[in-house]
Amino acid sequence: MRAKKMDKPNQGIKCIVNTCEYYMRGDHCCADMIEVQPQNASASQDTDCATFMPQGR
Numbered sequence: 001m002r003a004k005k006m007d008k009p010n011q012g013i014k015c016i017v018n019t020c021e022y023y024m025r026g027d028h029c030c031a032d033m034i035e036v037q038p039q040n041a042s043a044s045q046d047t048d049c050a051t052f053m054p055q056g057r
């Protein structure tokens with residue numbers, strides 16, 4: 001499911017991925033939801049945001 005881009009930050013998320021379409025200055029994410037993968041991860045560095053989309057899409 002594609003996330004909706006909001007005009008304000010999603011207050012529950014801090015993100016530093018400044019190449020993402022949903023990134024907002026100040027390390028915010030303006031997606032209305034995010035999906036994090038994968039299943040059965042064993043450490044935080046094994047996980048990532050599946051909602052990421054390159055800027056300009």
Ligand code: SF4
Pocket residue numbers: 013014015016017020021022023024028029030031034049050051052053
């Ligand atoms: S969609 Fe994911 S990668 Fe993109 S700004 Fe939000 S949390 Fe970061």
